[in-house]
Amino acid sequence: MSAVAKRSRRSRARAEEAARPGSTGEKYREMSVAEFFAKNKELAGFANPTRALYQTIRELVENSLDATDAKGILPWIHISIRQIEGSEDKGGRPRYRVTVEDNGIGVPVTSMAMAFGKVLFSSKYVIRQTRGMYGLGVKAAILYGQMTAGTPVEVYSATKGSQYVYMMKLVIDVQRNEPRILERGEWNKRGSWHGTRVTLSLEGDWSRAKSKILEYIKRTAVIAPYAEIILETPDGEIYYFPRSTRKLPKPPRESKPHPHGVDIEQLKSMLRNTRASTLREFLVKEFQSIGDKTAQDFLERYGLDPGLKPRELLKKGREGLLRRLVDALMEYPFRAPKSDYLSPIGSDIIEIGLRRMFNPEWVGAVSRSPKAYRGHPFIVEVGIAYGGGIEPRSEPLLLRYANKIPLLYEEREDVSYKVVSSINWRQYNVDFPAPLVVLVHIASTKVPYKGVGKESVSDVPEIEAEIRNAVQEVARRLRLYLSRKAREEEAIRRSVTLAKYIPEVAVSLAYFLRPPSKWQPPKPEEVKKLQEALIKIVARHIELPPVDGKTEDPEAIVRRIVESVELE
Numbered sequence: 324m325s326a327v328a329k330r331s332r333r334s335r336a337r338a339e340e341a342a343r344p345g346s347t348g349e350k351y352r353e354m355s356v357a358e359f360f361a362k363n364k365e366l367a368g369f370a371n372p373t374r375a376l377y378q379t380i381r382e383l384v385e386n387s388l389d390a391t392d393a394k395g396i397l398p399w400i401h402i403s404i405r406q407i408e409g410s411e412d413k414g415g416r417p418r419y420r421v422t423v424e425d426n427g428i429g430v431p432v433t434s435m436a437m438a439f440g441k442v443l444f445s446s447k448y449v450i451r452q453t454r455g456m457y458g459l460g461v462k463a464a465i466l467y468g469q470m471t472a473g474t475p476v477e478v479y480s481a482t483k484g485s486q487y488v489y490m491m492k493l494v495i496d497v498q499r500n501e502p503r504i505l506e507r508g509e510w511n512k513r514g515s516w517h518g519t520r521v522t523l524s525l526e527g528d529w530s531r532a533k534s535k536i537l538e539y540i541k542r543t544a545v546i547a548p549y550a551e552i553i554l555e556t557p558d559g560e561i562y563y564f565p566r567s568t569r570k571l572p573k574p575p576r577e578s579k580p581h582p583h584g585v586d587i588e589q590l591k592s593m594l595r596n597t598r599a600s601t602l603r604e605f606l607v608k609e610f611q612s613i614g615d616k617t618a619q620d621f622l623e624r625y626g627l628d629p630g631l632k633p634r635e636l637l638k639k640g641r642e643g644l645l646r647r648l649v650d651a652l653m654e655y656p657f658r659a660p661k662s663d664y665l666s667p668i669g670s671d672i673i674e675i676g677l678r679r680m681f682n683p684e685w686v687g688a689v690s691r692s693p694k695a696y697r698g699h700p701f702i703v704e705v706g707i708a709y710g711g712g713i714e715p716r717s718e719p720l721l722l723r724y725a726n727k728i729p730l731l732y733e734e735r736e737d738v739s740y741k742v743v744s745s746i747n748w749r750q751y752n753v754d755f756p757a758p759l760v761v762l763v764h765i766a767s768t769k770v771p772y773k774g775v776g777k778e779s780v781s782d783v784p785e786i787e788a789e790i791r792n793a794v795q796e797v798a799r800r801l802r803l804y805l806s807r808k809a810r811e812e813e814a815i816r817r818s819v820t821l822a823k824y825i826p827e828v829a830v831s832l833a834y835f836l837r838p839p840s841k842w843q844p845p846k847p848e849e850v851k852k853l854q855e856a857l858i859k860i861v862a863r864h865i866e867l868p869p870v871d872g873k874t875e876d877p878e879a880i881v882r883r884i885v886e887s888v889e890l891e
C-alpha cells in the first residue's frame with residue numbers, strides 16, 4: 324500500500340472514531356461566541372434583571388459618549404426608560420423599553436448590521452483610549468433583550484456627511500453570531516442631525532436599578548460637565564443634567580504599539596501585514612518610540628540583521644529568531660510610550676464636577692504626568708472634596724473612573740479601593756467620620772479590567788503606585804488647608820474672647836487717658852474712637868481662608884462681636 328493510501332485510511336479511521344458517540348461518554352460540539360455570551364450573561368454584567376437594566380443603560384451611554392466627546396463633539400444624550408404596559412401581567416417580570424439617542428458621529432450604514440448584530444465586532448480594536456474596547460457591550464444588551472423580551476433592536480443612525488438617515492431592526496442569530504435584519508429603511512435627511520438612536524426592550528427591575536442608574540448618570544456628569552444629559556424614568560420623572568462648561572478635553576488619538584507591549588502573536592500579525600521591506604524599516608514604521616537611530620542601535624546591540632525581510636521571520640525554522648526579537652523588544656530601554664494620545668479629564672474639570680455635585684468647602688485635584696505599564700501609557704488623576712455639602716461617613720466616599728467610565732460595582736476588588744482604604748488619613752488631619760470624597764480616574768489605551776463587565780481594575784503595581792502618589796499629593800494640600808483652618812479657628816476663638824472686652828476696656832482707657840484733674844465721664848465719641856483702635860488691633864490676629872475667592876474683612880467680624888456685647 325502506498326504512503327498516501329495509508330495516510331488517508333488512518334485519517335478516515337480517526338474521523339469514524341470521533342463520530343462514534345460514547346467512546347468517552349462526552350458529546351463534543353462548537354459554540355459561537357454569541358451563544359457563549361448568551362449562556363454566560365453574568366460575565367458581561369447581565370447577572371439579573373437589576374444589573375441587566377443598569378448595564379444596558381451603561382453600554383448605550385458609553386457608546387454615545389465615545390461617539391461624541393472622543394470625537395470633539397459636545398455630547399447631547401437623551402435616555403428614556405419606559406415600562407411596557409401589561410408586561411408584568413400574569414406574574415411575569417416587568418419589561419422596559421430603553422432608548423438612548425445621541426448627537427455623535429453615527430454608524431456608517433455599511434457597518435450598522437455588524438456593529439449591532441455580531442458579537443466581537445467593533446471600531447475600537449485599535450490602540451486608542453476609548454470607553455469601549457471589547458466589541459461586546461451593546462450586543463450583550465441586545466442578546467439579553469432578545470432572550471427576555473423577544474424583540475429586535477431598532478437602530479436609527481446618520482453620519483455627519485450622509486444625506487440619509489438609516490434604520491435597521493435586527494436580531495442576533497445566536498448559533499451563527501450574525502445579524503438577522505428584519506426590517507430596514509432610509510430617509511432623506513431634513514436638518515443637519517447626525518447621531519444614533521438605539522431602542523431595545525428587556526426584562527428589568529427598575530425599582531432596584533433606579534438608584535444605581537441615577538448614580539451612574541450623576542457620576543458621568545461629574546467628569547463630563549460639558550455633556551447635556553436628559554433621563555426620562557418609568558416613574559415619569561425627568562432628570563436634567565445641564566452642560567456647565569463648553570470646555571471639552573482634548574480627544575484621544577490612535578497610536579502605534581509600543582515595543583514593550585508586544586507578544587509573539589501580535590508581532591507575527593504585524594509582520595504579516597506590514598509594507599516595510601526590511602526589519603529596520605518595519606521597526607520604525609510599525610512601532611511608536613522607535614526612530615532611525617534607535618532602530619540602528621537596537622539591531623546592532625542584539626546582532627539582528629537590519630536588511631532582513633520581515634516575512635522571513637515568519638518562515639518555518641525561524642521561531643527562535645522571532646522569540647529573540649520579542650525578548651529584545653521587551654528589554655531594550657526604548658522611550659516611554661507616548662501619552663499625548665491619551666485624553667485625561669483635567670484637574671480643572673474634575674474640580675468643577677466635584678463642586679457641582681457636592682458643593683464642598685474645599686476641593687483639590689491633580690492630573691499626574693504619564694507613566695506606562697507593559698508598554699501601555701496611562702495617566703492617573705485624583706480629586707478630593709471635603710466638607711460643605713458632603714455627609715460625614717465612616718470611610719471616604721470613593722468615586723472610581725476608568726477611561727471616563729464611572730465604576731459602581733465590585734468596589735472592594737478595585738485597585739483604587741485598595742489604595743484609598745490603606746491611606747492613614749489621620750496623617751492628613753482627617754478624622755473619621757469625616758466628609759471626604761476621593762475621585763480616582765485612570766486613563767489608558769488599555770485599562771486592565773478584571774472582567775468584560777468593566778467594573779473593577781486589577782492591581783498592576785505601576786498603576787497602584789501612581790494612584791498612591793496622586794492621592795497623597797492632593798491629600799497633602801488638604802492637610803495644609805485643614806491645619807490652616809484649625810489655626811485660624813483658634814485665632815478667631817481667641818480674638819472673640821478679646822473682642823468681648825473691647826467696650827469695657829475702651830471706657831476704662833478713656834478715663835485713664837484724661838489728666839486726673841479733668842476726671843469726668845468720657846464723651847461717647849472718645850469711647851467710640853478708642854473702640855475703633857482696639858478693633859483694629861484685635862482684627863490683626865485674625866486670618867481667614869478665602870471662600871469663592873473672597874475673604875471676609877476681620878475688622879467687620881470683631882465689630883459685630885463688639886456691637887453684640889454693647890447691646891447686652
Ligand SMILES: Nc1ncnc2c1ncn2[C@@H]1O[C@H](COP(=O)(O)OP(=O)(O)OP(=O)(O)O)[C@@H](O)[C@H]1O
Nearest residue numbers: 386390429438445446455456457458459460461519
Ligand atoms: N451610539 C453609537 N454611535 C456610534 N457608533 C456606535 C454607537 N453604538 C455602537 N457603535 C459602534 O458599534 C460598535 C460596537 O459597540 P459595542 O458596544 O458592541 O462594543 P464596543 O463599544 O466597541 O466595546 P465594549 O464591548 O467594550 O463596549 C462600536 O465599536 C461602535 O463602532
